[in-house]
Amino acid sequence: MGKQLRVDPVACAGHGACAELLPELVTLDEWGYAIVADQPVPRGLVREARRAVAGCPALALALRRVA
Amino acid sequence: MTGITHTTALWYASRATGVVTMLLLTVVVLLGILVNRQGRLPGLPGFAVTGLHRNVSLLAVAFLAIHVITAIADPFVTIGLAAAVFPFTAGYKPFWLGLGAISLDLIAALIVTSLLRARMSRRAWRAIHWLGYAAWPLAVVHSLGSSADARSGVVLGALSGCVLATAAALAWRLSQAAREVPRAGRAAAVLSRLPARKAGL
């Protein structure tokens, strides 16, 4: 059971903090909005992922459990 | 009680930490406006604005705690622990301290909800966070009314600076919001900025 990072596209305002905190999994499109990799978060990055979720001022990121 | 100088260290500590708390709270409000407008601090990465806003607010809470505890501990004035959270119940200057208690309650709500952010709806969190705009002026008025120090000299200067800075930041924020394209018009705004060419033959 892994964890998946998901972005709420309505809440995402293109702050870009997530891409700075977790460049391994988050990139920005040409308009500044978050593109989250569609793969489970590797074990070693879970802590960084939590920081990215906490660091989003728009509360747009979430770490979800996936089977 | 005014006009008598209190020489107890606790009393001085309370007033000093009060001033520092006020300054820190002002910085928190300014940083909060910057986060909301997606602003950047020169030389710092984007996530630093959010991080600073959060960390400075925790620092402010620490100083607020010392400010309250030293005031309660001071034997010269009768301020009980309850007066810190229940407004207008203090034995000394109940009205002005009461405003401080309200401000403290609101700040506590902001901090607690922000710590439990992941467990609540975004709308609820945002609604409570707006109370910050009430907590800050209450703290200012509390400062001015509770101690004669705040109404003269360096402290008055510092408080005035806080008020001016916040007023300017708020005015800027409101002017930005007024110029924002409403959601329904966003696609049209993007389209109108693009070079168009009539389709067809």
Next chain:
Amino acid sequence: MTGSLTVPNPPVTAAPPGRGGDLPRLLPASGAAPVGLRQHLDAYGALPTARSPGRLLREVAAAGLTGRGGAGFPTARKLAAAAEARPAPLVVGNGAEGEPASSKDSSLLWISPHLVLDGLQLAAEVIGSPAAVLYVRRNQRLHAGLAGAIAERAAAGIGAARVDLVQAPDRFLAGEESAVVSRLTGRPALPAYRPVRGLPRLAPGRAALVQNVETLAHLALIARYGAAWFRNAGTAAEPGTMLVTLRLADGRTSVAEVPLGTGIAGLLGLEPAAGHLAGASVPSAAGPVQAVLAGGYHGAWLPAAEAAHLLMAGAALRPLGASAGAGVLAALPADRCGLAETARVARYLALESAGQCGPCFNGLPRIAAALEHLAGPRPDHRARADLKRWAGQVTGRGACHHPDGSVRFIRSALRVFAGEAGLHEQGRCCGTDPRPFLPVPAARPASDADWS
């Protein structure tokens, strides 16, 4: 009211339903006049209540009814999920029909409101909901007609659930499931981000069952005549009938009820000759046709020669990137420029963005502008590459399927009208008639109030 409300002439049969496979089922045999309560009861009998909800659910499952709103989800599964939810979800009949090229829901609601209302009552009964909502496209006459039908039924004591009539805002996305629910909670009809699939939430702890009005009408008939009767029409995999909105090459539109799996050629009057050249236009009674749009503005273009051999069924259309969807079929005349038509629609789709998700309200306008370039003479080489890049950046990154559907439609145009694009690069164009063909509402500035 968009489109005429006529059924195809001559009608298939005039026999009443119940006699295996006879059409039409949802609409009267002829004419477009509303069927009043008396006429409805004479034709179909009384609303079958007091049957056990479990039995109706099994009948619907056996019938294989799927949603007629475009997504085609098995209705029995949705009803079963709603029946299990506590408290009982609110039942919503979705007749918003935001698609400009579709008028089948409005026609159904105008002509056979009692079938839809019967279906609404039955769904409410199955899931145990005391209230239902009919959510309808903004139209004065239609609204008055429905209000009258609801009042008439209430006076006659038909149906236990209270039915509220709600007007949908005049927007393309007004009928999107989460937008419907948003509107019903008093907020604007904006699609919501739904990370977890399932019934949409009206409020914490309260869900909604949203069904297309045509699906409800079929439900009303299955409850009366059973699954076997329903399966008498259509194919084994896709049983039953569906309403389609047809736009022929001469611009005439009509709504017809057809069995699933009907040949598209027959519906649009295409007359493909044997040994037909692929890529050439296909003659039809209404004029030569170069391409067919299947599935509306989130569907796909098909070359006419190909479409002429296809059936109106998901099995035939999905491999080609199209769908039976909500039953929109439009035949593009040979004298129009397919790229210009698509560009006009693309601009409309961009402006209909809810403006909530960055990729959508940034990407779709740029894609539309690039398409406008391609539809003009000697387009910039970069336009095509940009379009491709933006299409990739936008797909799957919105809260709803508006960007995905729009990109599907536009990509199909680039495929089908590739020859046209080649001509444009040389400064030529196949189209001789500059008049717009596909229905696109006039652009008007949108304010947040327009979504309420």
